[in-house]
Amino acid sequence: MSTVAAKPVTKSATKPATMAQALGRALRDSMAEDPSVHVLGEDVGALGGVFRVTDGLAAEFGEDRCTDTPLAEAGILGTAVGMAMYGLRPVVEMQFDAFAYPAFEQLISHVARMRNRTRGAMPLPITVRVPYGGGIGGVEHHSDSSEAYYIATPGLHVVTPATVSDAYGLLRASIASDDPVVFLEPKRLYWSKADWNPDAPQTVEPIGRAVVRRPGRSATLITYGPSVPVCLEAAEAARAEGWDLEVVDLRSLVPFDDETVAASVWRTGRAVVVHESGGFGGPGGEIAARVTERCFHHLEAPVLRVAGFDIPYPPPMLEKHHLPGVDRILDAVARLQWEADS
Amino acid sequence: MTVMEQRGAYRPTPPPAWQPRTDPAPLLPDAEPYRVLGTGAADKVDPELLRRLYAELVRGRRYNTQATALTKQGRLAVYPSSTGQEACEIAAALALEERDWLFPSYRDTLAVVARGLAPASALTLLRGDWHTGYDPREHHIAPLSTPLATQLPHAVGLAHAARLKGDGVVALAMVGDGGTSEGDFHEALNFAAVWQAPVVFLVQNNGFAISVPLAKQTAAPSLAHKAVGYGMPGRLVDGNDAAAMHEVLSEAVARAREGGGPTLVEAVTYRMEAHTNADDATRYRQDTDVDAWRDHDPILLMERELTERGLLDDDLKRQAADDAEAMAADLREHMNQEPVLDPMDLFTHVYAEQTSQLREQAAQLRAELEVASEEEVASGEAEEETR
Numbered sequence: 001m002s003t004v005a006a007k008p009v010t011k012s013a014t015k016p017a018t019m020a021q022a023l024g025r026a027l028r029d030s031m032a033e034d035p036s037v038h039v040l041g042e043d044v045g046a047l048g049g050v051f052r053v054t055d056g057l058a059a060e061f062g063e064d065r066c067t068d069t070p071l072a073e074a075g076i077l078g079t080a081v082g083m084a085m086y087g088l089r090p091v092v093e094m095q096f097d098a099f100a101y102p103a104f105e106q107l108i109s110h111v112a113r114m115r116n117r118t119r120g121a122m123p124l125p126i127t128v129r130v131p132y133g134g135g136i137g138g139v140e141h142h143s144d145s146s147e148a149y150y151i152a153t154p155g156l157h158v159v160t161p162a163t164v165s166d167a168y169g170l171l172r173a174s175i176a177s178d179d180p181v182v183f184l185e186p187k188r189l190y191w192s193k194a195d196w197n198p199d200a201p202q203t204v205e206p207i208g209r210a211v212v213r214r215p216g217r218s219a220t221l222i223t224y225g226p227s228v229p230v231c232l233e234a235a236e237a238a239r240a241e242g243w244d245l246e247v248v249d250l251r252s253l254v255p256f257d258d259e260t261v262a263a264s265v266w267r268t269g270r271a272v273v274v275h276e277s278g279g280f281g282g283p284g285g286e287i288a289a290r291v292t293e294r295c296f297h298h299l300e301a302p303v304l305r306v307a308g309f310d311i312p313y314p315p316p317m318l319e320k321h322h323l324p325g326v327d328r329i330l331d332a333v334a335r336l337q338w339e340a341d342s
Numbered sequence: 343m344t345v346m347e348q349r350g351a352y353r354p355t356p357p358p359a360w361q362p363r364t365d366p367a368p369l370l371p372d373a374e375p376y377r378v379l380g381t382g383a384a385d386k387v388d389p390e391l392l393r394r395l396y397a398e399l400v401r402g403r404r405y406n407t408q409a410t411a412l413t414k415q416g417r418l419a420v421y422p423s424s425t426g427q428e429a430c431e432i433a434a435a436l437a438l439e440e441r442d443w444l445f446p447s448y449r450d451t452l453a454v455v456a457r458g459l460a461p462a463s464a465l466t467l468l469r470g471d472w473h474t475g476y477d478p479r480e481h482h483i484a485p486l487s488t489p490l491a492t493q494l495p496h497a498v499g500l501a502h503a504a505r506l507k508g509d510g511v512v513a514l515a516m517v518g519d520g521g522t523s524e525g526d527f528h529e530a531l532n533f534a535a536v537w538q539a540p541v542v543f544l545v546q547n548n549g550f551a552i553s554v555p556l557a558k559q560t561a562a563p564s565l566a567h568k569a570v571g572y573g574m575p576g577r578l579v580d581g582n583d584a585a586a587m588h589e590v591l592s593e594a595v596a597r598a599r600e601g602g603g604p605t606l607v608e609a610v611t612y613r614m615e616a617h618t619n620a621d622d623a624t625r626y627r628q629d630t631d632v633d634a635w636r637d638h639d640p641i642l643l644m645e646r647e648l649t650e651r652g653l654l655d656d657d658l659k660r661q662a663a664d665d666a667e668a669m670a671a672d673l674r675e676h677m678n679q680e681p682v683l684d685p686m687d688l689f690t691h692v693y694a695e696q697t698s699q700l701r702e703q704a705a706q707l708r709a710e711l712e713v714a715s716e717e718e719v720a721s722g723e724a725e726e727e728t729r
Binding site for chain 2: 064070072075077078079081082083084085086087088090105106110114115116117119121122123154155157178179254255256258259
């Protein structure tokens with residue numbers, strides 16, 4: 001772990017900050033530190049992004065560094081490839097999860113494999129910011145959880161923060177990475193707050209390390225992004241049942257931190273994977289398989305998944321039935337064959 | 343009767359004044375493809391340039407025939423020949439300075455070779471032993487792009503970055519007629535014009551996208567016309583006329599370098615061979631169509647011009663032929679060598695730092711390779727004993 005922006009900590013400067021503000025601050029600090037960092041996307045300039053993450057960047061760094069592009073996602077990512085080939089570090093914004101689909105060919109056919117096809121001669125340090133997931137009452141195409149597509153593509157790092165300080169630390173690390181990073185921003189956590197002093201030395205998290213958000217002994221909830229607060233809430237509620245749940249926040253899906261996850265399940269002997277995206281072909285299947293391969297002899301029960309249903313993302317008035325909530329997580333924990341242990 | 347229905351009572355507010363942002367007239371291409379060879383315009387061309395273009399065309403043709411022969415010998419997995427299109431390929435390479443960047447499509451190995459890359463290196467992708475086969479930054483040549491038109495936005499992005507840096511670098515991106523139907527073609531041209539990026543788009547209209555003729559590809563009067571809608575000039579050129587191609591591309595490159603923005607150049611040419619060695623062109627076109635283009639061969643056009651002006655002597659002919667043969671011999675020699683490949687390379691360049699998942703898989707492959715090599719040694723010893 002390294003620290004940056006080593007300014008003196010003043011207690012009074014610590015105040016509630018949102019994840020969106022922390023992300024904006026990470027962009028600002030990266031741009032200030034490295035003139036090769038360029039932000040581009042639809043509405044990132046004068047408007048500051050539809051979620052205001054890029055607020056103030058065009059004013060501070062000029063339109064050449066924070067550029068409103070034509071409305072074309074393949075073009076945004078495709079031109080970013082050329083910019084990276086010429087030595088820049090583009091950070092592109094895809095505005096909404098489902099809007100990124102036109103850029104998939106660029107992502108998969110070029111961004112993910114340029115290092116490999118050129119035998120390491122041409123790495124592409126591109127960060128693709130994708131606001132993702134539901135729970136904000138968005139209409140169709142504004143709430144997809146598209147992480148399964150990204151993690152199935154070798155050559156990409158896939159990162160998703162769940163806390164305000166991780167949002168800052170992981171975005172800084174992503175921009176500094178010499179490899180392309182798909183940076184998934186949980187939309188419904190944009191306005192989540194934490195006491196955070198942007199002027200204090202910040203932790204820049206290395207990509208690829210999971211963290212135990214809440215220690216526990218009875219079972220492990222393995223989760224990431226928007227489901228982390230839900231799992232923490234479920235863990236609190238589980239105390240009434242006498243269950244002491246551990247919550248592991250993956251933070252990075254690629255690379256995957258087998259070590260932290262396996263160590264947790266060795267301790268608890270039970271695991272539930274929780275995510276919003278559909279279960280079939282979703283990340284939970286991969287995670288459950290990895291846990292089983294490593295922890296089979298420590299497991300008291302099969303690894304369960306609590307995922308979104310295998311349906312196109314539902315309309316906003318029905319999304320509460322689709323998103324994994326506390327009750328559904330507790331139901332899964334209850335199914336972990338407790339009687340076998342007692 | 344309501345107020346709105348009373349004639350004269352409602353006065354519509356006129357819309358704010360509208361006017362086009364750019365006068366389209368100077369952006370429109372010529373009605374006929376621009377030609378130099380065999381016209382008065384040829385008199386103004388430097389004789390040395392014509393002689394150089396001739397030698398490069400001869401070398402390019404030899405490259406095409408040699409590479410095609412290598413596919414028949416099984417030394418090359420596949421080769422999309424550019425026979426008949428050599429003038430486009432050579433002009434694209436010669437219009438650029440060393441600092442400029444070339445963004446080729448999969449058929450453009452010849453442009454890559456004419457730009458100076460070793461003939462065998464340009465075939466690495468098509469040979470199948472590794473992908474790109476060269477360092478793009480060293481040669482200022484992007485990897486040969488197999489997905490259609492997806493390299494065009496890269497050229498725009500690189501040119502845009504170069505413009506921001508102010509170093510006068512220009513990008514030239516090549517695409518076929520089929521590629522103009524792709525979304526990336528549209529997005530690249532649009533970005534380039536909006537950003538006034540120093541980039542030149544060269545469309546080689548060779549008549550077919552594998553088997554689909556141009557008439558089924560577009561309803562536009564010409565592919566050069568597509569430029570107008572984006573706000574950049576479109577130029578229509580005879581793609582078999584190396585002098586015309588060189589002039590038009592050089593002008594477009596100079597214009598881009600001086601801050602004049604992008605240009606779309608359509609080269610009207612013809613693919614004399616099938617799409618690749620795996621294609622059967624007789625299923626979708628007549629031999630008579632192909633024969634009609636034989637009289638408009640790019641080397642023939644140049645020979646006629648040089649002969650007319652007394653510039654084609656035996657020395658030039660011999661020199662060009664000898665150079666081409668030497669290049670072909672060198673190519674054969676390189677392609678006949680078995681490449682030495684390290685299977686562990688599979689895991690080396692996926693990420694800057696291997697993930698633990700890849701380290702595990704690399705260990706698995708290493709173990710498999712060790713077993714295989716032990717078995718090889720054992721079978722060698724067994725063979726030795728039986729003798």
